[in-house]
Amino acid sequence: MNPPIPPTIGVFDSGFGGLTVLRALLPLLPNANYIYLGDTARLPYGSKSHDTIARYAVSSAKFLHEQGAELLVIACNTATALALEDIQQALPIPVIGVVEPGAQAALSLSTKNLQCHPERSAAESKDLRFASAAPDRAPIESVLVLATAATVQSHAYTRALNALNLEANEKACPLLVPLVEEGWINHPVTDEVLKIYLTEALTAAPATQTLLLGCTHYPLLEPAIHRTLASIGHPLTIIDSAHATAQAVAAHLNLSPQTSKPIAQGSSLCTFYATDSIEKFQRLGSNFLGQPVSEVRLIDLGG
Numbered sequence: 587m588n589p590p591i592p593p594t595i596g597v598f599d600s601g602f603g604g605l606t607v608l609r610a611l612l613p614l615l616p617n618a619n620y621i622y623l624g625d626t627a628r629l630p631y632g633s634k635s636h637d638t639i640a641r642y643a644v645s646s647a648k649f650l651h652e653q654g655a656e657l658l659v660i661a662c663n664t665a666t667a668l669a670l671e672d673i674q675q676a677l678p679i680p681v682i683g684v685v686e687p688g689a690q691a692a693l694s695l696s697t698k699n700l701q702c703h704p705e706r707s708a709a710e711s712k713d714l715r716f717a718s719a720a721p722d723r724a725p726i727e728s729v730l731v732l733a734t735a736a737t738v739q740s741h742a743y744t745r746a747l748n749a750l751n752l753e754a755n756e757k758a759c760p761l762l763v764p765l766v767e768e769g770w771i772n773h774p775v776t777d778e779v780l781k782i783y784l785t786e787a788l789t790a791a792p793a794t795q796t797l798l799l800g801c802t803h804y805p806l807l808e809p810a811i812h813r814t815l816a817s818i819g820h821p822l823t824i825i826d827s828a829h830a831t832a833q834a835v836a837a838h839l840n841l842s843p844q845t846s847k848p849i850a851q852g853s854s855l856c857t858f859y860a861t862d863s864i865e866k867f868q869r870l871g872s873n874f875l876g877q878p879v880s881e882v883r884l885i886d887l888g889g
C-alpha cells in the first residue's frame with residue numbers, strides 16, 4: 587500500500603507566537619509540508635474588536651488556502667476565540683483552533699491528577715460542587731486561563747472548559763505580549779508584571795490547581811511563570827495548548843505517529859510568510875520554533 591501523501595498544513599498566527607504550535611507539529615507530523623503566516627503588520631489582535639479580528643483572521647486564512655493549505659491550524663488563541671466560526675465558514679478546508687485542544691489538555695491533566703491522588707476523588711465527591719456532576723464526567727477542577735483581553739472577553743475558554751465540567755477563571759494579561767515581543771522573557775520587569783497578574787488572579791481564585799496558557803506567546807514565559815508562582819507560594823501545573831493542538835491535527839488527519847514515520851529529522855518543508863518586520867520575525871521567531879527560521883517572505887494583506 588502506498589504511504590499516505592503528506593498534507594500541506596497552513597499555520598496562522600497574528601505574529602510569531604504560533605511557531606510554538608508549529609514546533610509541536612514538526613516532530614509529530616514530520617512528513618507534512620507547512621506554510622506559516624504571521625500577520626505581524628496587524629499584531630496585536632488581542633486588544634482589538636471582534637469585527638476587526640475576524641476580518642484580519644479571515645483574510646490571513648484565505649491567503650494560506652490560496653497558497654495550497656489543505657488544512658488550517660489557527661495557532662492563535664485570540665483568532666480562535668473570536669473568529670473560528672468565521673474562518674470555518676470562509677474556507678472549504680478543515681480548520682482546527684487551539685481553544686478546544688487546550689481545554690482537552692486541562693481535562694487530561696485533571697483526570698491524571700485524580701488517578702495519581704485517588705484520595706482527592708473521595709474527598710471531592712463530598713464537595714457540593716460535584717453533586718450535580720454526572721458520574722461519567724470528570725469532577726470539577728479549577729483552571730486559571732491567562733490570555734489576551736479579547737480572548738478573555740469572548741469567554742471562549744470558559745465555555746470550552748465548562749463543557750468538560752472544569753471550572754474556569756480567566757485573567758487578561760495585556761502587557762505580556764509586548765514584553766515577549768521585546769524579547770524580555772527573563773527580565774525583572776516581566777517577573778514583576780507576572781507577579782501582579784498572578785497575585786490578582788489567584789486572590790480571586792485561590793482554589794486554582796492548573797494554569798492554562800491561553801496565548802501563543804506565553805509558553806516562552808513558562809520559566810518566568812514557574813519562578814513567579816514559587817515566589818508567591820502558589821506552585822501550579824502549567825499547560826499550553828500547542829501539543830494538544832498538534833495531537834488534534836494528527837488525529838484529524840488520521841496520521842498517528844506510527845503511520846507518519848519520520849523520513850529524517852527536519853524533512854518537513856516549511857515556508858514562512860509575514861506581513862511586516864521579517865528581520866524581527868527571523869530573529870525572535872527562532873526562540874518560538876526552537877530552531878532557526880529560514881527565509882521569511884513579506885506579503886501585504888492590506889489593512
Ligand code: DGL
Pocket residue numbers: 599600601603604629630631632633661662663664665734737763800801802803
Ligand atoms: N497570538 C495571540 C494569541 O495567542 C497573541 C498576540 C496578539 O494579541 O495578537 O492570543
